[in-house]
Amino acid sequence: MSKIPVGILGATGAVGQRFIQLLADHPWFEVVEVAASDRSAGKAYREACTWRLAGAPPESVAGLGVTTCDGPFRSKLLFSGLDSSVAGEVETALAGKGHAVVSNSRNHRMDADVPLLIPEVNPDHLEAIAVQRKRTGGGYIVTNPNCSVVGLAMALAPLHRAFGVEAVGVVTLQALSGAGHPGVASMDIADNVIPFIGGGEEEKIESEPCKILGALRDGAFAPAGMTISASVHRVDVTDGHTMACFVRLQRKAGPEEAARVLAAFRGEPQERKLPSAPERPIEVLTANDRPQPRLDRDRGKGMTVSVGRIRSDALLGLRFEALVHNTIRGAAGVAILNAELLQARGLLP
Numbered sequence: 001m002s003k004i005p006v007g008i009l010g011a012t013g014a015v016g017q018r019f020i021q022l023l024a025d026h027p028w029f030e031v032v033e034v035a036a037s038d039r040s041a042g043k044a045y046r047e048a049c050t051w052r053l054a055g056a057p058p059e060s061v062a063g064l065g066v067t068t069c070d071g072p073f074r075s076k077l078l079f080s081g082l083d084s085s086v087a088g089e090v091e092t093a094l095a096g097k098g099h100a101v102v103s104n105s106r107n108h109r110m111d112a113d114v115p116l117l118i119p120e121v122n123p124d125h126l127e128a129i130a131v132q133r134k135r136t137g138g139g140y141i142v143t144n145p146n147c148s149v150v151g152l153a154m155a156l157a158p159l160h161r162a163f164g165v166e167a168v169g170v171v172t173l174q175a176l177s178g179a180g181h182p183g184v185a186s187m188d189i190a191d192n193v194i195p196f197i198g199g200g201e202e203e204k205i206e207s208e209p210c211k212i213l214g215a216l217r218d219g220a221f222a223p224a225g226m227t228i229s230a231s232v233h234r235v236d237v238t239d240g241h242t243m244a245c246f247v248r249l250q251r252k253a254g255p256e257e258a259a260r261v262l263a264a265f266r267g268e269p270q271e272r273k274l275p276s277a278p279e280r281p282i283e284v285l286t287a288n289d290r291p292q293p294r295l296d297r298d299r300g301k302g303m304t305v306s307v308g309r310i311r312s313d314a315l316l317g318l319r320f321e322a323l324v325h326n327t328i329r330g331a332a333g334v335a336i337l338n339a340e341l342l343q344a345r346g347l348l349p
């Protein structure tokens, strides 16, 4: 089978580079177009981009010429790691031109006909694409959640299905890479914890899981009726967001029952054996000092969410720690898995 040509919007940025790294040698997709701002357009990718991941960009991409994001693109499938100041308009325009835009940016996540997708959790939300296509005339946008939300919603999904989640308190310890490059100044973060992340981080964590864990009825999203309270922190860790989660369930469940449900969690990507699907979307760790970002973020090639320290909570009933690799499962990796599900379901234009 010849590979499906894809383009990367925002290819020079932190998330764009992760797309290019994860798509090197992908069995279905091949990066043939890279786009970024006017600052980068006209240069070869290797010159436009300061590569900040291990090794070098793949040779097949390094020589590509960077274009602006207005196209035209020959790739029907476009991944977007665009800055949110421009992603909204650019993605809308490209969906209007018939492209499938698989976006990592926040702009369209809460739109009424745009799926906010984690393939293991809410693949049924892809039905909203049919509604969206009536509006655009053919193309569409599919988004993935905020990087912390991916880990949180994956941990909540099996609990919600089995017991019903009523209320969640979450305290995040978020890695530096979540702020892109150069991110937080080293003199601000070394030997320190910053109890604030801009861009409405807490609001996203409090709202996005309700859409993801909610239902799609007659083409309209009905959010899950849970209350979430988030308190976010930037910490001196390169990759991997850790979250202390406190959960009140409708039907009471002890730590052992919760651990069983979490460990057994599987979804459509595992059934279909999609190329980026980890064998286990959630791994339950039993050591009392895990998960830790440095030791556990790369489980399942960065696609597995680690959950540990599952125990009773005097306030809400159940508590645990969850860890997600923020730039793989929390960003480019989940977007690629979204595109694999679109292809497997025959939904790519």
Ligand SMILES: NC(=O)c1ccc[n+]([C@@H]2O[C@H](COP(=O)([O-])OP(=O)(O)OC[C@H]3O[C@@H](n4cnc5c(N)ncnc54)[C@H](OP(=O)(O)O)[C@@H]3O)[C@@H](O)[C@H]2O)c1
Residues within 6 Å of the ligand: 009, 010, 011, 012, 013, 014, 015, 016, 035, 036, 037, 038, 039, 040, 041, 069, 081, 082, 083, 084, 086, 087, 104, 105, 106, 146, 147, 177, 178, 179, 180, 181, 326, 327, 330, 331
């Ligand atoms: N970092 C993470 O872990 C993470 C996780 C989840 C979601 N996100 C979201 O993903 C998006 C990208 O984040 P990032 O950290 O990769 O940002 P970044 O490193 O700043 O990269 C931004 C990209 O957007 C391009 N861009 C900026 N202004 C543009 C314009 N006017 N027209 C066209 N392209 C433009 C940049 O191109 P130039 O190089 O040419 O300027 C660059 O390729 C953001 O929406 C962010 O919120 C990030």
